[in-house]
Amino acid sequence: MTNKELKLKSVFLRKSLLKYIYNAKAGHTGGSLSCVDTLNVLYNRVLNVDPNDFKNPNRDRYIQSKGHCVEALFVTLADRGFFPMSDLETLCQHKSHYIGHPTKKVNGVEQNTGALGHGLPICVGEAISAKLDGKTHRVYTLLGDGELPEGSNWEAFLAAAHYKLDNLYAILDYNKQQITGDNSEVMNTDSVSEKLQSFGWAVKEVDGHNLEELEAALNSGPLEAGKPNFIIAHTVKGKGVSYMERNLKWHHGVPTPEQYELALSELNEAEALI
Amino acid sequence: MELDKIEEKDLKMGIANQVVFSETMQQLAETDKDIIAVTSDSRGSGKLVPFAQKYPNQIVEVGIAEQNLVGVAAGLASAGKKAFAVSPACFLSARALEQIKNDVCYSDNPVTLVGISSGISYGALGTTHHSLHDYAALRAINNITIVAPADNFETEQAVKLAAKHNKPVYMRFGKKAMPFLDETNSDFEFGKGRIVRNGGDLAIIACGETVYPAWLAAKKLEDEHGIKTTVVSMHTIKPLDVKLLENLAENGRPIITVEEHMVYGGLGEACASHLMQNGYKNSFKIMGIPDEYTVTGSQVEIFNYYGISRDGIYKTGKKLLKI
Numbered sequence: 001m002t003n004k005e006l007k008l009k010s011v012f013l014r015k016s017l018l019k020y021i022y023n024a025k026a027g028h029t030g031g032s033l034s035c036v037d038t039l040n041v042l043y044n045r046v047l048n049v050d051p052n053d054f055k056n057p058n059r060d061r062y063i064q065s066k067g068h069c070v071e072a073l074f075v076t077l078a079d080r081g082f083f084p085m086s087d088l089e090t091l092c093q094h095k096s097h098y099i100g101h102p103t104k105k106v107n108g109v110e111q112n113t114g115a116l117g118h119g120l121p122i123c124v125g126e127a128i129s130a131k132l133d134g135k136t137h138r139v140y141t142l143l144g145d146g147e148l149p150e151g152s153n154w155e156a157f158l159a160a161a162h163y164k165l166d167n168l169y170a171i172l173d174y175n176k177q178q179i180t181g182d183n184s185e186v187m188n189t190d191s192v193s194e195k196l197q198s199f200g201w202a203v204k205e206v207d208g209h210n211l212e213e214l215e216a217a218l219n220s221g222p223l224e225a226g227k228p229n230f231i232i233a234h235t236v237k238g239k240g241v242s243y244m245e246r247n248l249k250w251h252h253g254v255p256t257p258e259q260y261e262l263a264l265s266e267l268n269e270a271e272a273l274i
Numbered sequence: 275m276e277l278d279k280i281e282e283k284d285l286k287m288g289i290a291n292q293v294v295f296s297e298t299m300q301q302l303a304e305t306d307k308d309i310i311a312v313t314s315d316s317r318g319s320g321k322l323v324p325f326a327q328k329y330p331n332q333i334v335e336v337g338i339a340e341q342n343l344v345g346v347a348a349g350l351a352s353a354g355k356k357a358f359a360v361s362p363a364c365f366l367s368a369r370a371l372e373q374i375k376n377d378v379c380y381s382d383n384p385v386t387l388v389g390i391s392s393g394i395s396y397g398a399l400g401t402t403h404h405s406l407h408d409y410a411a412l413r414a415i416n417n418i419t420i421v422a423p424a425d426n427f428e429t430e431q432a433v434k435l436a437a438k439h440n441k442p443v444y445m446r447f448g449k450k451a452m453p454f455l456d457e458t459n460s461d462f463e464f465g466k467g468r469i470v471r472n473g474g475d476l477a478i479i480a481c482g483e484t485v486y487p488a489w490l491a492a493k494k495l496e497d498e499h500g501i502k503t504t505v506v507s508m509h510t511i512k513p514l515d516v517k518l519l520e521n522l523a524e525n526g527r528p529i530i531t532v533e534e535h536m537v538y539g540g541l542g543e544a545c546a547s548h549l550m551q552n553g554y555k556n557s558f559k560i561m562g563i564p565d566e567y568t569v570t571g572s573q574v575e576i577f578n579y580y581g582i583s584r585d586g587i588y589k590t591g592k593k594l595l596k597i
Contacts, residue, residue, distance in 0.1 A: 057354065104381060111352065112381040115372055121342045122377055125349020125357070128334055132310075132355075152373070155342035162337075 011271045014240045016075040024091040030250040032072035034175040034235040039076040041214040051081040065119025066144030067101040082108035117150025127168040140169045146178030149187045161200030166222035169229045175237040201230040208233025285453035288426035292447045296321035298433040303329045312359045314343045320360040340365045344373035351383040363389025363446045367408035378442045379417040386436040392446035393534030397572040410539025421445040422482035424507040425452045431462035448483045467515040473502025477522040480532040491587035528557040528594035537562040
C-alpha cells in the first residue's frame, strides 16, 4: 500500500465510522476521529496480525484502553478483513456483538475493555510474558488523555519501567479534551512527557494525524533499549470534520441527516485533495 | 473455650492452608514453567519466599498495587501463563474488584485469584484487613468459581485443579493450622461438596476454616445427646452443589450454615435462596459475622464472640432441634 493509499484509507475510515455512528444513533464520535489515524497506521503498517490466524501466539498485541472509541477500531478491523464491514450495520443493536466497547466476541479484539485504566496493566502482563518466553512480538495499547488520572495507569507505568519492557508501546491519543472540558480544567495532565520520562519511559512526541510520523515512531523498534515506549500523539478531537473539531458537543454527539451530509461532503473534498 | 486450644484426638492436625498452597505451587512449578505467581509485596504472607527462591523466573512482583496485580495477571493468563495473583483477600477482592470483574471474568482470562489471610485471619488488625465481603461481591460476578478449602487436602487439590481449570477461580486461605477432616474421603472437584461426617438428625454446611468448629460441634452433639449430624465442607461457594443441598434437605432435618463472612450474600444466603425457591421448609440458620462494626480481637476471640465455634454451633444445633 502506498502512502497515498494509506491517506485515502484514513478518509475512508472516517467516513465509515461516521456512517455507523449515524446508523446506530450512538457512538464516541470526537475521540474516534482523533485516534483513527493511529489505528490506520497500526493495522496497515505496524502490527503483525492476520485476520485468518488471529490467535497466533506470535502476533503483535493491540489492546485499546480507551475502549469507548470502539467505532474507530471496528471500522479499521473490518477494513483489514477481520469481519465484513456490513456487520457494523448491527452496531449497538439487541444481541449484536458489535456493542459500544470492544469485546472478544469480535474477531481481532484482544480484550474486553471499556472501563478506563485497564488496558495498560494487561499489556504489562502480556509484555512480561513475551520477555519470559523470549518472544519478539510487541504489545501496543492506546490510552485516552482523559483516562490518565486513573491510578491503575500509574501503577502500570511503574511496573513497565521496573521490568524494562521495551517491547511495550503505550500511545497517548492526546487531543487534550474530555467529556467535561479541557484536560487542563478537569485534571491537569500537563508535562506528561516529563512525567513519563521521570517514570523511566522513553518518550516520543508526534503529530497524531501525520501518518509518516506515526509510522516512524511505532515501527522503529524500541526508542531506547530497556525502556518502555510512550508515544504522545498530538491529535484534534473530531479531526476531519470542521464543525466537530475541538467542539465538546461531539464527544458522543450523533449527527443529524444534514450534519451527516455536510461531514461527508467535507471528507469527500479532503479525499479529492490527496 | 478457645478453638485453637481444643485438642481433638480423632483428627490429625495439619499445617496452615496457606503453607500448603505454597508447597503445591512449588510442586506444580517443578514441571510446568508456565506457573507464575504474581505478588503485591505479599510473598511473605503468602508463604511464597521458598517458591521465589527456587523459581525466580516464575514470580512477578508488582509492589503494593492490587489493581495492577490483577491486570498484569490477566495479561499473563491471556498470553498462556497459569497466573496465580496472590494478595491478602481483603485488598484483592475489594481494591481490585473492577479488574476481577472486567479483566479476569468478563474477558475470560483464566487467572487464579488467591486471597491470603482471608476472613478475619488478621484479627486484631481490624476491619481494613478483614474480608467479610468477598463471597458476596464475587458471587454477583459472572464467570468465576469461588473456593474456600477447609483442610490441607482440599487446599492441595484446589490449587492443582485451578492450575488446569482454564477459567477464572478465586480461592481464599487462612493462617491457622487446620486438621485433616476426613482422610478416607479423597474425592475433590469444584462444585461438589465434601461430606466429612454423616448423620440424619441435623446438617451443618460450612466452608473454609469454619468446617473444623462445625465438625467439633457435631461431635459434641453426638457425644452429649446422641444427635447424628452430617457436616459438609461446601468448599465451592459458587457454583453451589445444589444436588447435595437438596439431598441434605430432603428428610426435613434442620440445616445450619457457617462461614467466615458477613451473613449477607455468602454461603448461607446462597443455600437459603436455593432451598426456598425449590419449596424446602427446613428450619434454617445462617451463622456468620453480623452487619455491625466487627468486635475487636484475635480471629478466635471474634469467632467465639459471634458463636462461630464448637460451643456456639452446638448451641444453635440444640436450639433448632429443640433440645
